[in-house]
Amino acid sequence: MPDDILKLQIACRTEDAAFDSALDAGCPAAVTETLEGRVTELFQRLRGSVYRYLVAVIQDPSVAEEITQETFLRLYCCLRERKTISSVRPWVFRVAHNLALNERTRRRFLGSDESTALDHIHAPSGPEAPDPEQAMLLQERMALAMQQLSRHQRECLILKVEGFRYREIAEILGLSVPNVAQSLRRGIKKLTRELA
Amino acid sequence: MSKFFHTRWLSEDWHVPDDDLLPFLDGELPARESTNVRNHLEACWNCRQKMERVQKTISGFVDYYNSAYVAGVEPAPGAWRTFDIKLKSAVAEADRQSMIRGWLLPQIMPVGLRAPMRLAVGLLAGVLVVLGALLLHRTPQVSASQLIQKASEARKLQISAVVHPVVYQKLRVEAGSRPTESLTWEIWHDEESGRTNQRVEDSAGPRSISPEWDASAERRGALHKTRKLRVRADSVSAESVDPSIPPILRELHQVFQANHMDWRRPLALASYASWVRSRGRVSEEVRETLLPNGERAYILIAAAVGPFAVNDVARTELTVRSRDWHPLSQRLEFQLGNNIESLDLAELAFKVSSPTVPAPAIIADTRPLAPPPEPPRIVETLPAAPTEIELLEAETQADYALHRMGACTGEPVQARRALPGGVVVEGLVETVERKEQLEEILRAIPLVAVNIQSSEDLGPDGVEPGDVLPEVEGVQGPPQPVTEAIQKIQARRSPIEEQLRAYFTHLAAREPGHSRVDSEAPAVDQEITALSNEAVSLSEAALMEAWALRRLAEAYSRVNTDQLSPRGRRLLEIMLTEHLAALKLHADRSRALLKPVLSSVDGQLRRAEGRTHEKGAHAFDLGDANWNGAVLRIWTVAQHIEKLTAHFFAGASWPEANDISVLDLLEDLDGIDVESRQAETKVAEGFSGHFDLTGSRESGTPRISQ
Numbered sequence: 001m002p003d004d005i006l007k008l009q010i011a012c013r014t015e016d017a018a019f020d021s022a023l024d025a026g027c028p029a030a031v032t033e034t035l036e037g038r039v040t041e042l043f044q045r046l047r048g049s050v051y052r053y054l055v056a057v058i059q060d061p062s063v064a065e066e067i068t069q070e071t072f073l074r075l076y077c078c079l080r081e082r083k084t085i086s087s088v089r090p091w092v093f094r095v096a097h098n099l100a101l102n103e104r105t106r107r108r109f110l111g112s113d114e115s116t117a118l119d120h121i122h123a124p125s126g127p128e129a130p131d132p133e134q135a136m137l138l139q140e141r142m143a144l145a146m147q148q149l150s151r152h153q154r155e156c157l158i159l160k161v162e163g164f165r166y167r168e169i170a171e172i173l174g175l176s177v178p179n180v181a182q183s184l185r186r187g188i189k190k191l192t193r194e195l196a
Numbered sequence: 197m198s199k200f201f202h203t204r205w206l207s208e209d210w211h212v213p214d215d216d217l218l219p220f221l222d223g224e225l226p227a228r229e230s231t232n233v234r235n236h237l238e239a240c241w242n243c244r245q246k247m248e249r250v251q252k253t254i255s256g257f258v259d260y261y262n263s264a265y266v267a268g269v270e271p272a273p274g275a276w277r278t279f280d281i282k283l284k285s286a287v288a289e290a291d292r293q294s295m296i297r298g299w300l301l302p303q304i305m306p307v308g309l310r311a312p313m314r315l316a317v318g319l320l321a322g323v324l325v326v327l328g329a330l331l332l333h334r335t336p337q338v339s340a341s342q343l344i345q346k347a348s349e350a351r352k353l354q355i356s357a358v359v360h361p362v363v364y365q366k367l368r369v370e371a372g373s374r375p376t377e378s379l380t381w382e383i384w385h386d387e388e389s390g391r392t393n394q395r396v397e398d399s400a401g402p403r404s405i406s407p408e409w410d411a412s413a414e415r416r417g418a419l420h421k422t423r424k425l426r427v428r429a430d431s432v433s434a435e436s437v438d439p440s441i442p443p444i445l446r447e448l449h450q451v452f453q454a455n456h457m458d459w460r461r462p463l464a465l466a467s468y469a470s471w472v473r474s475r476g477r478v479s480e481e482v483r484e485t486l487l488p489n490g491e492r493a494y495i496l497i498a499a500a501v502g503p504f505a506v507n508d509v510a511r512t513e514l515t516v517r518s519r520d521w522h523p524l525s526q527r528l529e530f531q532l533g534n535n536i537e538s539l540d541l542a543e544l545a546f547k548v549s550s551p552t553v554p555a556p557a558i559i560a561d562t563r564p565l566a567p568p569p570e571p572p573r574i575v576e577t578l579p580a581a582p583t584e585i586e587l588l589e590a591e592t593q594a595d596y597a598l599h600r601m602g603a604c605t606g607e608p609v610q611a612r613r614a615l616p617g618g619v620v621v622e623g624l625v626e627t628v629e630r631k632e633q634l635e636e637i638l639r640a641i642p643l644v645a646v647n648i649q650s651s652e653d654l655g656p657d658g659v660e661p662g663d664v665l666p667e668v669e670g671v672q673g674p675p676q677p678v679t680e681a682i683q684k685i686q687a688r689r690s691p692i693e694e695q696l697r698a699y700f701t702h703l704a705a706r707e708p709g710h711s712r713v714d715s716e717a718p719a720v721d722q723e724i725t726a727l728s729n730e731a732v733s734l735s736e737a738a739l740m741e742a743w744a745l746r747r748l749a750e751a752y753s754r755v756n757t758d759q760l761s762p763r764g765r766r767l768l769e770i771m772l773t774e775h776l777a778a779l780k781l782h783a784d785r786s787r788a789l790l791k792p793v794l795s796s797v798d799g800q801l802r803r804a805e806g807r808t809h810e811k812g813a814h815a816f817d818l819g820d821a822n823w824n825g826a827v828l829r830i831w832t833v834a835q836h837i838e839k840l841t842a843h844f845f846a847g848a849s850w851p852e853a854n855d856i857s858v859l860d861l862l863e864d865l866d867g868i869d870v871e872s873r874q875a876e877t878k879v880a881e882g883f884s885g886h887f888d889l890t891g892s893r894e895s896g897t898p899r900i901s902q
Contacts, residue, residue, distance in 0.1 A: 036283060036284075036287055039283065040279075040280075040283065043276075043279060047272075047276065051272055052265045052266065055265065056265055061272065065272040065276070068272070069279045069282055072279070072283075073282055076283060076286055076287070076290075077286060077290065080290050138256065138259075138260075139263060139264065142256055142260035143260065146260075157257060158261065160222070161257065161258055161261045165224070166222070166224050181215075181218070181224065184218055185214070185215060185218050188250055188253050188254065189214070191253050191256070192249060192250065192252075195253065
C-alpha cells in the first residue's frame with residue numbers, strides 16, 4: 001500500500017550509505033537532487049489527502065494549499081537534517097494539523113470569522129444513489145450534523161475515513177488512544193442521533 | 197474497553213457494550229475480546245441491529261466525505277504551482293545554512309566577542325573540555341561502511357586529480373613481538389600501468405627490492421592459496437628466499453596475500469573491504485579518537501570469527517583521519533602457529549604525483565629495476581603541491597566567501613591563481629574594518645593568501661569613503677556607479693522631459709477630485725525626479741549583478757564545470773543563480789516602473805514626428821551553447837540598459853542620439869528578462885541539471901515579442 005511504500009522509501013534513504021556519505025562529505029548537489037526528488041514524489045502522492053483534511057479543518061482552500069506546501073517543505077528540512085521519521089504519512093498529517101492550529105489561533109487573534117460555510121465545496125450529489133434528491137437531502141443533513149460535532153470529534157472522524165489507525169490519529173492530534181476512541185464513538189453516536 | 201466485559205460476557209443477559217461496537221468494527225479490539233464480540237453478534241439480534249445502525253452511520257459519513265471532500269472539493273487555487281519554487285528556495289537556503297554553520301559562522305563569532313563574553317566562553321570551554329573527554333567515548337555518527345566508502349572515494353578523488361598517477365607511500369612497519377626489527381618501507385605504485393617498486397630501510401641500511409621478488413612472492417601466495425597451505429615465510433625453501441628481503445616485509449607480504457589484500461596499496465580501505473568479503477563474518481566497530489596533533493580521527497576495529505589458518509588476519513585496527521578520510525595506520529593481528537602475531541603499519545608520507553614530476557621517476561624505469569646509485573629522495577617535510585582540483589576548490593571557496601560577504605557586486609576584490617600553487621585574493625576596500633572582516637573569512641580557506649588593501653592604508657591621499665576606488669593592478673573594478681555620472685550631468689535636461697511632464701500631468705488630471713491649481717508644476721517635477729532616481733538606481737543595481745555574473749563567467753571560462761568538485765560546482769551554481777535571481781528582480785522592477793511611462797512617451801513622440809511604430813535595433817541571439825556565453829550577453833544588455841536609462845532619465849549624452857528611442861530601452865528591459873531566463877536554463881544544464889528559478893522550463897530559442 002502507499003503508506004508502506006513511503007515507509008520503505010524512507011527506510012531506504014536512511015540505509016543508503018552513498019546518500020549519507022555524500023551528505024557527510026558536503027557534496028550537496030547529488031544529495032539535494034535525490035532528496036528533492038523524493039520529497040517531490042511524496043508531495044505528489046500525499047498532497048491530495050492532506051489538502052482535503054486541511055480544507056475540512058480550516059475551511060479555506062487557499063490557506064489549505066499554503067499549509068500543505070509548507071508541510072512538505074518542513075519534511076524536506078527534517079530529512080535534510082537527518083531527523084528520523086518512522087512513518088511519513090502520520091508525520092505529514094501531524095505537521096499539517098499543527099500548522100492549521102497555528103493558523104486558527106492567528107485568525108482568532110486577528111478577529112477574523114471562522115467560517116463554517118462550505119462554499120468551496122460543490123453541492124454534494126450521490127450518483128450511485130437511486131434517488132438524487134434523497135441523496136442530496138441526506139448529504140445536507142450530514143453536513144448539518146457534522147457542525148454539531150466538537151472539533152476533536154470531527155478531526156477524528158476525518159482522519160479515520162482517511163484510513164488511519166487509532167494510534168496514528170492519537171499521534172497526529174496529540175491525544176491519547178482512549179481519547180480518540182471516545183471521540184469517534186461519541187461522534188458516530190451524535191451523527192446517528194442527528195440522522196435518525 | 198468495557199470494564200464489565202471480562203466478568204460478564206459469559207452471562208446470558210450480557211450484550212456488547214456500545215463502547216466496544218465501534219472499536220470492534222475498526223479492528224481495534226484485542227484479539228480475544230474481538231472473538232468474543234464476534235461470537236456474541238452471531239447469536240444476538242439486538243446487538244447485531246445496534247452494530248448495523250453504527251455501520252449505517254459510518255457508511256453515510258463516508259459517502260458524505262467522499263462526495264463533499266474527495267470529489268466535491270475544488271482543486272487547490274494555486275494548482276501547486278509555487279511548490280517547486282519554494283522547494284528550490286528551501287534547498288538553496290539549507291545549502292547556505294550548512295555553509296554558514298560549517299565554517300562561516302565560526303569565523304565571524306570571534307570578532308563579536310567582548311570581555312564578558314570571553315569570560316563566559318572561558319567557563320564554557322572548561323565545561324567543554326570535560327565533555328570532550330566524555331564524548332571521545334561516544335558512538336560516532338559514521339558507520340564502518342560509510343567510513344570505507346568515504347575513504348575509498350577520497351583516495352579515488354585524490355588519484356583522479358593527477359594525470360598518470362603514481363602513488364608513493366612511506367610506512368613504518370613493526371612486528372609486535374620483535375620491535376627491534378622495525379623497518380621503513382617505501383612503495384611506488386603506478387595506478388595505470390600497475391608497475392610497482394619498493395625500497396626498505398632497516399638496520400642493514402636502505403636497499404631496493406627487486407621487482408622479481410614481488411612476482412615470486414605473488415606466485416607463492418597464489419600457490420599456497422590453491423593448496424590451502426599457509427606457511428610462514430621462513431619455511432619457504434631456502435633457494436627461493438632472497439636474503440635482502442627483511443623477514444618482517446616477507447611476513448607482511450604473505451599476510452596481505454593470504455587475506456586477499458593488495459600489498460601494493462597498504463592501508464587502502466579497498467584492501468580492508470576485500471579482507472572483510474573473504475572472511476564473511478566480521479564484527480566491526482568505529483570509535484572516535486584524537487591524533488597526537490589534536491586532529492579527529494576514526495578507528496575502525498574489525499574482528500573475524502575463527503578458526504584461523506596460518507597468516508589469517510583475526511583482528512585489525514585501521515585509523516582514518518576524519519578531515520580528509522585518509523588512512524594513517526593499521527594494526528594487523530594474524531595467526532602464526534598457535535599464537536597471534538601483530539604487525540603495525542604507520543604512514544610517514546603519502547603523495548600522488550605524475551611521472552612527469554621528477555621525484556617518483558623511479559617508477560618510469562623499465563623492469564627489472566637496477567638499484568639506483570643515488571636513491572631518490574622524497575622530501576617528506578615539504579607538503580605535496582596542490583592539485584588542480586584543490587586549487588579550483590580553493591578559488592571557488594574564496595569566490596563564494598566574497599559572494600556571501602557582498603564583496604562581489606561593489607568592491608574591486610577578486611580571487612585569482614598565484615604562483616607557486618595557490619590562490620590569492622587581492623583588491624582594495626574602503627575601510628580597515630572591512631579589510632579585516634574579509635581577511636578573517638578568507639584566511640580560513642586552505643591554499644588562499646590574502647592581499648587586500650584598504651583606502652586608509654594608502655595614507656592621507658587615500659580614497660575617501662564613497663569615492664570610486666582606484667584600480668588595483670590585475671584586479672578588475674566594478675563599473676563606475678551611474679549615480680556618480682548622474683551627479684555630473686544633472687544640470688543637463690532629459691531628452692524626454694517634456695513627454696514625461698505631459699505624462700504625469702495627464703496622470704494627475706485623471707485622479708478623482710483633481711482640480712487644476714498653480715502648484716501643479718512642482719508636484720510633476722517631483723514625480724519626474726522620483727521616477728528618474730528610481731530608474732537609474734535600479735539599472736545601476738542590475739548592472740552590478742551583471743558585472744558579478746560576468747566576473748564569474750570570465751573566471752571560470754577556462755574551467756569545465758565537470759572539473760570542479762561536487763562542492764565547488766554547487767557553490768558556483770549558488771552564486772550564479774543568486775546573482776541571476778537578483779538581476780531578474782531589479783529588471784522586473786524596472787520594467788514595471790518604466791513600461792507604462794515609456795509606452796506613453798513613445799506614443800507622444802511618434803505622434804509628434806508623424807512616424808509609425810518601429811522595432812528597436814536590438815535583436816537577441818539566444819543560441820549560445822553554455823552558461824558563460826549567456827551570462828556575458830546579460831552583461832552587454834545590462835550595460836545598454838544602464839546607458840539608455842542614464843540618457844533618457846538623467847540627460848547623459850549619447851553619441852548618436854537620433855539613432856535611439858525609448859523603444860530600445862523597453863526592448864532591452866524585455867530582452868534582459870529573456871536573457872536571464874535563458875541563462876538560468878544554461879546554468880541548470882551546466883550544473884545540477886534541473887535548477888530553474890522561474891519554475892518554468894524554456895525549450896528552444898525564445899524570441900523577443902514585438
